Amino acid sequence: DAGVTQSPTHLIKTRGQHVTLRCSPISGHKSVSWYQQVLGQGPQFIFQYYEKEERGRGNFPDRFSARQFPNYSSELNVNALLLGDSALYLCASTLGDRYHEQYFGPGTRLTVT
Amino acid sequence: DQQVKQNSPSLSVQEGRISILNCDYTNSMFDYFLWYKKYPAEGPTFLISISSIKDKNEDGRFTVFLNKSAKHLSLHIVPSQPGDSAVYFCAASSYNFNKFYFGSGTKLNVKP
Numbered sequence: 001d002a003g004v005t006q007s008p009t010h011l012i013k014t015r016g017q018h019v020t021l022r023c024s025p026i027s028g029h030k031s032v033s034w035y036q037q038v039l040g041q042g043p044q045f046i047f048q049y050y051e052k053e054e055r056g057r058g059n060f061p062d063r064f065s066a067r068q069f070p071n072y073s074s075e076l077n078v079n080a081l082l083l084g085d086s087a088l089y090l091c092a093s094t095l096g097d098r099y100h101e102q103y104f105g106p107g108t109r110l111t112v113t
Numbered sequence: 114d115q116q117v118k119q120n121s122p123s124l125s126v127q128e129g130r131i132s133i134l135n136c137d138y139t140n141s142m143f144d145y146f147l148w149y150k151k152y153p154a155e156g157p158t159f160l161i162s163i164s165s166i167k168d169k170n171e172d173g174r175f176t177v178f179l180n181k182s183a184k185h186l187s188l189h190i191v192p193s194q195p196g197d198s199a200v201y202f203c204a205a206s207s208y209n210f211n212k213f214y215f216g217s218g219t220k221l222n223v224k225p
Contacts, residue, residue, distance in 0.1 A: 004156070033213070042117075042202050042215035043157070056211035090156055100145050100210050104156030 002027070004093050004105035012111045013081050021076045021108045025093030031055070032074040033102065034066055035090040043090055049074055050096065078110075086112045116140045117205050119216035126223050132190040134219050136203035139184065143205040143214075148177060148188045151200045151218070160201075161188070193223045 005024045013019050025032050031050040035043035048056035049068035063079045072093075078085055088109050092102035118137045126132045138146075144165045149157035163170040163177045163186070170177050176189045190197055200218045 035215075040217070042119075042204075042217045043213075045212050045214065048211050058212065092156070094210070100147060100162055100206060101159050102213070104149075104158070106154065106156050 004091055004103050006089075006091050006105040006108050008108060009106070010109045010111075012113060014113055015081055015083060017081050018077065018079050019081060019110060021078075021089050021091075021110070022073065023076070023091030023093075023105060024073045025091075026103055029093035029095055029103070030072050031094045031096055031099070032068055032072065033092045033094070034074070034076045035092065036060075036085075037088040037090055037107070039087075046076070081112045083112050086110060115217075116143075117203060117214045117216040119201075119203060119219050121219050122217070123220045123222070126193045126221065128195055128223055128225050129192045132188075132193045132197065132221055132223065134188040134190075134201050134203075134221065136186045136188075136216050137184060138186075138205050138214075140205070140214075141184070142207055144208040145206045145210065146177070146179060146186050147204045147206070147213075148175075149202045149204060149215075150197075151202065157202055190221075193221075195223050195225050197221060198223045 007022045033048040034046040037043045045058040047066045052068045066076045068074045088107040090107045092104045147162040148160040151157040179186045204215045206213045
């Protein structure tokens with residue numbers, strides 16, 4: 001059984017650009033969450049989606065947006081990139097919206113120059 | 114505003130001994146607490162959890178203790194093994210699990 005997959009693995013962008021990160025949950029999982037992990041810190045919650053609807057949102061600016069597709073995969077979009085957006089972006093999936101056990105993907109390493 | 118804190122960035126333990134990792138939280142609305150383990154170049158892996166209605170949960174070598182009055186939880190690993198060397202994160206959520214708060218992690222090194 002495939003785990004959570006994320007693409008791309010690494011990405012280098014310039015300040016002001018836009019980026020789209022992708023996540024495919026474990027088969028059968030209907031909820032996806034996104035996290036930002038800056039070096040030396042723990043994951044910071046960005047969004048949670050369940051059945052294509054946003055169910056939770058962390059303290060991130062409106063430059064961050066996400067969506068979930070009918071097949072439960074998800075995209076995280078970040079506009080007007082800042083140097084401080086450089087981080088590891090993690091996606092996690094759960095069976096449903098009331099499950100605590102999250103399964104994380106390996107992450108996408110974003111570097112903004 | 115960090116609602117979950119892990120004040121020890123690192124811990125070194127001899128193989129076979131007990132490892133105790135600590136975590137403090139500030140939000141009394143948290144209902145569920147989790148521990149994750151992370152190896153380099155991998156995403157965090159769920160280890161063990163505890164509901165706020167319990168004060169202890171065991172799973173093999175791993176035991177989590179919750180002290181609600183002190184807003185403190187700890188993870189005990191007995192006996193510690195070199196393969197346990199990783200970064201451990203504690204996390205907390207309210208009952209609806211729509212938002213998780215993570216600590217900054219403790220890097221555990223188990224020496225052979």
